[in-house]
Amino acid sequence: MPIVRLGDEGRWTNYHGTGTCEGATRFALRSGDAVRGRDEIAIAAKSVQDWLKQAAAAKRRVRPLGAGWSPSNVNISSQSWLLHTRRFNRCFRIGAGDVRPGIDASALMLVEAGALVDEVSDKFEEQGRSLWTSGAGNGQTFAGACATGTHGSMIARGGIQDHIRAAQIVTPGGVYWIEPGAGVMSDAFIAGTGSAVLRDDALFAAAQLPVGSLGIVTALVVDSVPKFLVRPIQNLRKVDCAALDWLAVGNFRRFSAAYALDRDPDFVQMIVNPYKPFKRPAMLRFLYCEPWREDYPRATPGQLGAGYDALSLLGRLLNDYPWARGPLLQFAMKQGYASGPDVDAPTVYGSWGEGLDTHRPLADLFNASVTIDRSDLARAFERICAVYAKHGGSTVVTVRFMERAQGLLAPARFAHNAVIDFDGPRSQRTADAYARVVECLDVEGVGFTRHWAKSCRLDAARVAADYGNDFGRWRAARDRLMPDPAHRALFGSEVLDSLGLTC
Ligand SMILES: Cc1cc2nc3c(=O)[nH]c(=O)nc-3n(C[C@H](O)[C@H](O)[C@H](O)COP(=O)(O)OP(=O)(O)OC[C@H]3O[C@@H](n4cnc5c(N)ncnc54)[C@H](O)[C@@H]3O)c2cc1C
Structure with missing residues (x-):
């Protein structure tokens, strides 16, 4: 049995x-x-x-x-x-x-x-x-x-x-x-x-x-x-807000050329401090796929830039010192991320699996996201950060990209998607700030869906509205x-x- x-x-x-x-x-x-x-x-x-x-x-x-x-x-x-x-x-x-x-x-x-x-x-x-x-x-x-x-x-x-x-x-x-x-x-x-x-x-x-x-x-x-190899580049760079326009139209090559390698990237992720996202350096991660070969120098997940847990360890500090949220988040970003291989570091490679990290449980985690049509990124992103920061959101804000996913209830339902994640220490203020982001997107008519696994604050009526015929x-x-x-x-x-x- x-x-x-x-x-x-x-x-x-x-x-x-x-x-x-x-x-x-x-x-x-x-x-x-x-x-x-x-x-x-x-x-x-x-x-x-x-x-x-x-x-x-x-x-x-x-x-x-x-x-x-x-x-x-x-x-x-x-x-x-x-x-x-x-x-x-x-x-x-x-x-x-x-x-x-x-x-x-x-x-x-x-x-x-x-x-x-x-x-x-x-x-x-x-x-x-x-x-x-x-x-x-x-x-x-x-x-x-x-x-x-x-x-x-x-x-x-x-x-x-x-x-x-x-x-x-x-x-x-x-x-x-x-x-x-x-x-x-x-x-x-x-x-x-x-x-x-x-x-x-x-x-x-x-x-x-x-x-x-x-x-x-x-x-x-x-x-x-x-099987393929990936070459990671990971760095902290001040990103020009004009770059949102390149990302919104899928010009990832231009983004990569400006902040990493002048090559077509296969993976692009940007983590910003919502307190002045374009005045403070953002944490960028790029992956470039290459054909498999056996003789690549092996690297640890850390050397490949996996994981960014340090960002989640700030809980109390962010709650107790609201006036210092922006600098504290930036400090955590630097501590948790600067070690990735930048363009001038020795080149490292890994398989897809080697670049992923397992995880330790984090007490008091807050985890939420909105998936928007990538073409709305330029008009929505700064607004999202401003509303989130204004209402005391105490996590970094991550932008990831993906194409339409399979499955009738896939949140990535636009042809091209930008997924904006709010991951970090849990606090009521952060949850409220996320709720204000959701409200703001609704008021401004930006279509979006939410992740089933994260703090989604959904109900049946909203699911039916978000997924339309596919829900039926x-x-x-x-x-x-x-x-x-x-x-x-x-x-x-x-x-x-x-x-x-x-x-
Ligand atoms: C540290 C961390 C990092 C994460 N990173 C990402 C990320 O990068 N991207 C992202 O999109 N999400 C991410 N998530 C969310 C995560 O991927 C989802 O929560 C995922 O569903 C978890 O899988 P699980 O095996 O733990 O499922 P569970 O949380 O155990 O279950 C999820 C749902 O599936 C059901 N279920 C599980 N197994 C079965 C089964 N065999 N048959 C039927 N139903 C089943 C459960 O009942 C539940 O409804 C992350 C979450 C954490 C905690």
């Missing part, structure tokens, strides 16, 4: 301590030792379905858990049965005979839902392959990261969920294999997973980003690209997958119900 119960009923708190499940009965889904992945996930999916039926009989809701990283509390449900998936984490190669004609099996991997992004990345790299994007950290589970549309700042890519080619999902009513209409895996392979096949574009697009509301994801088929299509797909309202309600929670995802 791959599901084991963990201790007595009690409390469970998520990674950053933003939410606690009271009266939680905890279970863990664990990997087995089957030789073939399809056999293993068939056994696991059957156990999960039985477990769901037992939870329903016990009149308890259920909540699958990845790494528990989401601060928006989409991973919190009290008086519920929790299913930890972290130890359900094997990855399997896919054979040429397991896919439909025309599909390149060597690019694909069968991934158990609890495998960390880090583990999936390592497995691919062992095979000469790579993920093409991911978030700034890599300690989320693959299913958990996809569930909320995790993204980084690869300028020509979407979200991490774009890697998904097929998903196995379990509900009380069945075990399903969900793929796009054109199909990916062979019928024999799918039969071996113990799943009923559903080849349907809308259902697949719903399942790519399910926000924990479409059943339990037990396995994913994940796509990859050939997502709900219709959900109802086809789970026609019985009692099954949908099994996955409900205070947060997910309020977002209109589970009721």
Whole structure:
């Protein structure tokens, strides 16, 4: 039996301590030792379905858990049965005979839902392959990261969920294999997973980003690209506000030439101090992709410029000395960031996975974002910083870039997106300042969406307005997958119900 119960009923708190499940009965889904992945996930999916039926009989809701990283509390449900998936984490190669004609099996991997992004990345790299994007950290589970549309700042890519080619999902009513209409895996392979096949574009697009509301994801088929090297450049530079115009039209080359290398960058990130963002140096990070070669000099994640945790360690100071917020933030930026390789430092390289950092839990983290149409950047960004600073926001402000991401509920829904993050120490003042940013964007008619995993302050009406027809299509797909309202309600929670995802 791959599901084991963990201790007595009690409390469970998520990674950053933003939410606690009271009266939680905890279970863990664990990997087995089957030789073939399809056999293993068939056994696991059957156990999960039985477990769901037992939870329903016990009149308890259920909540699958990845790494528990989401601060928006989409991973919190009290008086519920929790299913930890972290130890359900094997990855399997896919054979040429397991896919439909025309599909390149060597690019694909069968991934158990609890495998960390880090583990999936390592497995691919062992095979000469790579993920093409991911978030700034890599300690989320693959299913958990996809569930909320995790993204980084690869300028020509979407979200991490774009890697998904097929998903196995379990509900009380069945075990399903969900793929796009054109199909990916062979019928024999799918039969071996113990799943009923559903080849349907809308259902697949719903399942790519399910926000924990479409059943339990037990396995994913994940796509990859050939392994590549990245060269990072990281520096502190005073940025001319005219550069916002270049970024807004996607002229990343000009931005790179001005502040790093005169080459087309593949990744661009700018972290500013909202207190005078263009008078104080910003922290810039660029990545330039190059073809893979074995003989590059190895570097540590630190040498590759991964992570910027120092920014989050200022909590109390920023709250207690409001008049010094601007200089304090700048001090933290310098301490936390100046060490990256600048243009005149010896060149360092890493694989995609080597440039990502794992993470330590940060108590009292504040985490929020808005995703806007990149073309609105020039008119919106200074306004956002001004409003945020005026109302006492005490975090740096990060701008990342991405293309439209897959999944009906992907927040990156514009053709070209600028994602503006407010990450740092938690305080009521910072939360209020973020709320004023949201108000200001509404008043000024700037369209935006919010990250499902972050402090999103959304409700069902706003979700419906933000996602329009796609929200209707997502709900219709959900109802086809789970026609019985009692099954949908099994996955409900205070947060997910309020977002209109589970009721
Ligand atoms: C330090 C840190 C850095 C971050 N960096 C970034 C970043 O760079 N970019 C970005 O976009 N986001 C970022 N995030 C947000 C993070 O990527 C998301 O919170 C992500 O969803 C976390 O994955 P998880 O495995 O912890 O999922 P959890 O938080 O455990 O779960 C997320 C949701 O998915 C559901 N779920 C999990 N597993 C399953 C499953 N097997 N089946 C069905 N539902 C499931 C849960 O019930 C919940 O609703 C960051 C968060 C932190 C804490």
